[in-house]
Amino acid sequence: MELTYEYENFEHLTIKTSAIRPSNAPLIQIIDDDVSMLILLKDVLEEKGWMVITNTDPEKAVNQYFEMHPDLLILDIHLPMKDGFHVLEDIQTHNEKYFIPKMIISIQNDKQTRIKAYQSGADDFIGKPIDIAEFIVKIERHLQRKKMFDQSVLIDELTQVYNRRFLEETLPRYFQEYKRSKQVFSISVVDIDYFKQVNDTYGHLLGDRVLNEFAQFIKRSIRSSDLIFRYGGEEFVIIFPRTKNKEAKRRLTELIHAFSQKVFTYNEKSFTITFSAGLFTVDDEIVTPEEAFKYADHSLYEAKRLGRARVET
Ligand code: GH3
Ligand code: MG
Ligand code: MG
Ligand code: MG
16 A cells, blocks of 8 residues: 655646745655554644655655655665665665755664664664654754755855756756646846946945845745746846746846835945846747756847846847
């Protein structure tokens, strides 16, 4: 018997990294062949507001692990076909890019077994019968550490928006999704106008503050399903999922206008700043992420050439 939690809204899963799973609830995967145990733990964890997926079949579990990128993996040792140690070893051979904490739960709670669990890649071990209070605190700690890890590798420190590494991880997924379901989306490369002058006039520290405010402004102004990444320097990328060219252009135009109204003050001097945007929409032919980026970047160049504070497509 296989118990698998079905997401109500499958759309959410087009991007499979926890940092941008739209429901902010952490996702926990539990593998155990004891169905009553699964039901009990799932109840307890869902009560805490966490999302839970469960598996009894270790092969399917490993596939689902790589598909869903849970925030925490909890697994039993005694499983049919393949034991928990082998599941951990299988996962390790995949050379994971992200840290996902792993906890063994087992009735076999001797020192040798625990050592073997840690050697196989487990971060934690809890003996059965499980003490729920201890189980919950341990999970909370693991989830905190996981969150910190995700933020440190995926978020740009200065601007607190996603970084280039995460863009490179994320963008291809939209192309895969497009190939599969023809889900139109738009990509924009945006760049602050005459930013060098800001640094030269007001200093690098203020430049940093402007960058931060710019990124936060965009983040606040776009929809929750849109994503902003700092690509480098004063250049950012915005992904507008399920957004046609005309609509994305309209929204960028509004963003450009709204940002140009924002007044920055430094040493009693006030100034305004603008940015330009290049837009490309994936809605017709199949292009690669690199090509799409290149087209958007070329349009950005056009926007600069045609006078800045505008969007070109
Ligand atoms: P354009 O309108 O053509 O984009 O002109 P620009 O001055 O914005 O472009 P340019 O590429 O000449 O200059 C970008 C500047 O951004 C130069 C660089 O020093 C500055 N910059 C890049 N990263 C940072 C940063 O993290 N902090 C600060 N303060 N400045 C940065
Ligand atoms: Mg078992
Ligand atoms: Mg610039
Ligand atoms: Mg630039």
